[in-house]
Amino acid sequence: MLTLLTSMYMMVRTFSSQAEPIRVLVTGAAGQIAYSLLYSIAKGDVFGKDQPIILVLLDIPPMLPVVDGVVMELQDCALPLLREVIPTADEAVGFKDLDAAILVGSMPRREGMERKDLLKANVAIFKAQGGALEKYAKKTVKVLVVGNPANTNCLIAAKSAPSIPKENFSCLTRLDHNRASSQVAMRCGVSSDSVKNVIIWGNHSSTQYPDVHHAKVNVNGAEMGAYDAVKDDAWLHGDFISTVQLRGAAVIKARKLSSAMSAAKAICDHMRDIWFGTKEGEFISMGVYAAGNSYGIAEDLIYSFPIQIKNKTWKIVDGLSINDFSRAKMDATAAELVEERDTALDFLSQ
Numbered sequence: 335m336l337t338l339l340t341s342m343y344m345m346v347r348t349f350s351s352q353a354e355p356i357r358v359l360v361t362g363a364a365g366q367i368a369y370s371l372l373y374s375i376a377k378g379d380v381f382g383k384d385q386p387i388i389l390v391l392l393d394i395p396p397m398l399p400v401v402d403g404v405v406m407e408l409q410d411c412a413l414p415l416l417r418e419v420i421p422t423a424d425e426a427v428g429f430k431d432l433d434a435a436i437l438v439g440s441m442p443r444r445e446g447m448e449r450k451d452l453l454k455a456n457v458a459i460f461k462a463q464g465g466a467l468e469k470y471a472k473k474t475v476k477v478l479v480v481g482n483p484a485n486t487n488c489l490i491a492a493k494s495a496p497s498i499p500k501e502n503f504s505c506l507t508r509l510d511h512n513r514a515s516s517q518v519a520m521r522c523g524v525s526s527d528s529v530k531n532v533i534i535w536g537n538h539s540s541t542q543y544p545d546v547h548h549a550k551v552n553v554n555g556a557e558m559g560a561y562d563a564v565k566d567d568a569w570l571h572g573d574f575i576s577t578v579q580l581r582g583a584a585v586i587k588a589r590k591l592s593s594a595m596s597a598a599k600a601i602c603d604h605m606r607d608i609w610f611g612t613k614e615g616e617f618i619s620m621g622v623y624a625a626g627n628s629y630g631i632a633e634d635l636i637y638s639f640p641i642q643i644k645n646k647t648w649k650i651v652d653g654l655s656i657n658d659f660s661r662a663k664m665d666a667t668a669a670e671l672v673e674e675r676d677t678a679l680d681f682l683s684q
C-alpha cells in the first residue's frame with residue numbers, strides 16, 4: 335500500500351513539475367507539408383523534449399475529414415508531450431491564445447503557374463489570418479509564414495495585426511539556407527553540418543541571393559572560407575546560385591508537387607532557433623521586417639537577412655562586407671519584393 339501511494343505521489347509530482355502546455359497552430363493541416371511536420375513538433379523536436387503541447391490544426395471546411403485522419407494518426411503515435419489536438423476550420427478557435435503560429439495553409443504553385451497567380455490567390459488568406467491573430471492570439475505569439483509568396487504574405491499578416499510587434503513575424507527562407515549549405519557541403523565532400531554562415535538575402539523566390547562570401551567550411555578539422563574550400567569561383571558565382579534559386583521549381587517539375595519533407599525540416603529548424611537561439615558564432619537566414627537594417631534595404635519589406643537569435647529575440651547580423659556582385663543581387667531581390675508588396679496592396683484594396 336505504501337509503495338503504491340509513494341509511486342502515485344511521484345507521478346503527481348512529475349506531472350505537476352512539467353511546464354504548462356503551449357498552444358501551437360499549424361494551418362494547412364490537411365496538406366502535404368503539415369503531414370511531414372506535425373510528428374516532429376508533437377514529439378518535441380521543435381519546442382523541447384520537456385514542453386507539453388496543444389496542437390491546433392486549422393484547414394478549410396471541406397478538408398476537415400482529412401484533418402480528422404491526421405488527428406487519429408497523431409493520437410496513434412502515443413506521444414507523451416501531446417496533451418490535446420484541436421481540429422478546426424473556425425478562426426476564433428484556431429487563433430485563440432496562441433504561443434506559436436505556423437501559417438502553411440495556402441495554395442502551392444504547380445507546373446505552369448506564375449508567381450502572380452499565387453499572390454492573388456493567397457494574399458487574402460494572410461490578411462484574414464493577420465486579423466485573426468490580432469483578435470485572438472497572445473501578443474507574444476511567434477508567427478512563421480510558410481505559404482507562398484512567403485515574404486509578402488508575412489508582411490500582409492503583420493500589417494493586419496498592428497497590436498502584435500512586427501518582430502514577432504518571420505517568413506521561411508531556411509529551406510533555401512539549407513539547400514545552399516547542402517550544395518556547398520556536397521561540393522566539398524563534407525557533411526552538411528561542416529558548413530555554416532551561408533546567407534540567403536531577400537525574397538523566397540528565384541531572385542533570392544544565396545551568398546557564401548562569409549560562409550565557413552570545416553574540411554578535415556580545418557575551418558576555411560567557402561571560396562577557399564570550394565576552389566571554384568565560377569561555380570559559386572554561377573550554377574551554385576541558380577541551383578539554389580531554382581530548386582523549388584526543380585522539385586515541382588520532378589514530383590509534380592511542391593517540396594514538403596525538406597520544407598517541414600526547415601520549419602522545424604527555424605522555429606527551434608526562435609525558441610532556443612542560434613549557436614554561438616553562427617547565423618542563419620530568415621525573412622524579417624527590414625526596418626532599421628544597415629544594408630540599405632527598403633524598410634517596409636519582409637526581407638531575408640543573416641540573423642542571430644537570443645532569448646527569443648532576433649537581430650540582423652550587421653557589418654558584413656558587401657562587394658559589387660552581392661550588392662547588385664541584394665538590390666534586385668529587394669526590387670522584386672517592393673513590386674510584390676505594391677501588387678498585393680493593390681489586390682487587397684480592390
Ligand SMILES: NC(=O)c1ccc[n+]([C@@H]2O[C@H](COP(=O)([O-])OP(=O)(O)OC[C@H]3O[C@@H](n4cnc5c(N)ncnc54)[C@H](O)[C@@H]3O)[C@@H](O)[C@H]2O)c1
Nearest residue numbers: 362364365366367393439440441442480481482506509597
Ligand atoms: N517558404 C517555403 O520555403 C515553402 C516551401 C514549400 C512550400 N511552400 C508553400 O507552402 C504552402 C503549402 O504547401 P503544401 O505543399 O503543404 O500545399 P498543400 O496543397 O498540400 O496543402 C495546403 C493546405 O492548405 C489548406 N488551405 C488553403 N486555404 C486555407 C486557409 N484559408 N486556411 C487554412 N488552410 C488553408 C488547403 O486546404 C490544404 O490542405 C504553399 O503555398 C507552398 O507554395 C513554402
Ligand SMILES: O=C(O)CC[C@H](O)C(=O)O
Nearest residue numbers: 443482581582583592593
Ligand atoms: O513555387 C516555387 O517555385 C517554390 C515552392 C517552394 O516554396 C520551394 O521552395 O520548394
